[in-house]
Amino acid sequence: MSAKARIGIIGCGAIASEIVKAAVVGMINADIVALMDIYPEKCERLAKMLEKKPEIYQTDIDEFLKHDMDYVVEAASQEAVREYGEKVLRRGINLVVLSVGALLDAELLERLRAIARDTGAHIYAPTGAIAGLDAIRALRLVGINRVALRTIKPPKSLGAKVSEPTVLYRGPAREAVKRFPFNVNVAAALSLAAGKEAEVEVIADPNTTKNTHVIIVESVASKLEIKIENTPSPENPRTSWLAALSVIELLRRLTGREEVVIGS
Ligand SMILES: NC(=O)c1ccc[n+]([C@@H]2O[C@H](COP(=O)([O-])OP(=O)(O)OC[C@H]3O[C@@H](n4cnc5c(N)ncnc54)[C@H](O)[C@@H]3O)[C@@H](O)[C@H]2O)c1
Known part of the structure; x- marks a missing residue:
């Protein structure tokens, strides 16, 4: 087995907790060496699960980055992507971004890309709570005419109080990630994969307990209609369980050695 990768995590909430559990059971071939959160007690909770205790930080990114790490998640x-992304990449450490909405800021994305190019680090945006980015990236090669996303969640997750299904937002992805x-x-991941800004609709539905995403992509080569009905994470209902599984799967691939690789 290859040497264990060394991972640091910024943000010790619902997704981080699933990553730590995956590392504990050996699903990811990695040691979690450092944790950071504005509420350090959240890191303490995760550190307790780990045999080798990681160092914990609140805001001191320079100390956090002194660890020898292969990946920072x-x-x-x-805000954390904007605050810390550059510093992570400048140290040549690969950055896995879950708050992908930040990358729709073209100026920030270009800055991060330039640093990554210089240092040889990579920026990874996992597929997250949706599916189909492999096909969408492939279709981009012949051009995509339209990308649309409809997201339907329980009102509470969206900070809304409504008694019937209500459209809270209809417009471009860039504005959607600012408002929500x-x-x-997922609107950001979709737009970045397609190379075209997604048209987004956000609906609060009091009759659902699921987080549902419906994606439509139109291209000369294929038309995709993808519906993903997600179970919310018990720790954070705004986040779907699949989002955590998606980053675990990405880390599993990055830190392991697969003889047969399925999917692009
Ligand atoms: N890409 C996707 O498909 C996808 C899906 C779900 C969630 N997300 C995003 O991933 C991120 C994490 O999701 P989660 O469900 O684990 O959230 P969470 O709220 O459960 O945990 C986030 C943690 O980060 C901490 N935090 C926030 N800002 C910080 C900062 N500047 N510095 C240090 N710590 C900070 C919070 O205190 C909290 O403990 C969120 O931005 C969420 O929107 C992405």
């Missing part, structure tokens, strides 16, 4: 907020920074990161 941002599972915090778009913790709910429609």
